[in-house]
């Protein structure tokens with residue numbers, strides 16, 4: 001693990017420049033941390049900043065001591081775990097068993113499991129990391145917490161979106177002790193029940209982005225299908241039947257015909273599951289029955305599908321604005337002008353072109369107006385909610 005030590009997440013100067021971290025008040029509650037990696041360093045800094053006295057247990061305290069705030073005591077694992085009642089295990093699951101020699105010293109204490117499995121690990125092990133830790137240390141109480149908080153967030157302080165810390169344990173008292181620590185550090189504990197929920201808690205960080213996977217694949221699939229159709233219709237067919245070369249249409253024109261198709265279909269897929277769900281409920285005559293899994297998932301992905309639909313529509317608008325910039329468009333106009341001159345007509349007035357630009361412009365102005373109106377009206381409420389959050393944060 002020496003590689004990680006070369007690039008500490010918390011730089012020395014940051015620790016030293018912060019005077020408040022230089023010394024912990026005497027009589028502060030003592031907390032132990034096993035491990036001296038990124039997470040341990042951020043956690044130690046945050047704990048010291050929240051008024052705790054911290055002792056870190058490392059296999060090589062000499063090498064790692066310099067990476068922690070001055071007030072943190074860095075020592076060997078045996079010494080670090082002897083006095084605190086709460087000990088954070090900031091070590092990866094595969095190294096848990098190397099801690100077994102501390103078993104006697106740890107008896108009766110609270111172990112906080114902060115670990116996060118990778119997706120493969122999560123699928124491979126049926127039992128959660130926290131339950132595995134509990135099985136290794138049957139005389140300890142294991143609490144699962146902090147795994148959803150990144151080392152970076154710990155260091156930078158809680159933000160609105162990610163203040164919640166799910167906690168679970170089989171022992172109410174231990175859960176209470178850790179919850180109070182979570183509060184003291186500026187986060188919000190969320191009780192997730194007994195330790196059997198740990199698997200679910202460990203899956204949370206894995207689930208944040210995959211919510212986009214299916215909708216994105218769906219949008220891409222639709223795009224490919226519609227693009228193929230439009231290519232055949234607008235390019236291939238004229239080429240085969242009339243010998244016209246319209247391949248220049250591929251990058252802009254065909255894409256721009258495809259985008260609204262995708263946007264419309266995605267938008268309809270946002271509303272369709274709601275209709276299906278209502279139909280099912282009417283058919284069942286009750287709303288107290290679970291929907292089938294596929295419908296449940298579909299309902300949960302509506303937001304992402306809707307946003308992708310909006311994205312396609314926005315791209316379509318952008319492409320449409322750019323259509324008159326194309327060279328092919330200019331040639332068309334010149335061709336038309338020449339034809340008109342040859343036909344001896346007095347002035348060049350292309351009805352469709354004129355109308356198209358008028359409509360684009362008026363839509364653009366309308367959209368801009370609406371957006372600025374929305375911005376002006378929602379600014380006070382945004383400011384308000386920000387203030388409120390600041391206030392509620394200070395109150396805690």
Ligand SMILES: NC(=O)C1=CN([C@@H]2O[C@H](COP(=O)(O)OP(=O)(O)OC[C@H]3O[C@@H](n4cnc5c(N)ncnc54)[C@H](OP(=O)(O)O)[C@@H]3O)[C@@H](O)[C@H]2O)C=CC1
Nearest residue numbers: 035036037038039058059090091092095098115116150151
């Ligand atoms: N980094 C993050 O943002 C987050 C991390 N976590 C969890 O925190 C835990 C630690 O992560 P992180 O700090 O990033 O990892 P690091 O690799 O940076 O640190 C792991 C630490 O484990 C210690 N350790 C103890 N025994 C062993 C051993 N036998 N072999 C190797 N190392 C050992 C080492 O400390 P020493 O050499 O001093 O003994 C090492 O510094 C993991 O379980 C991770 O899932 C959870 C949420 C976020």
Ligand SMILES: [Cu+2]
Nearest residue numbers: 260316317320
């Ligand atoms: Cu359109």
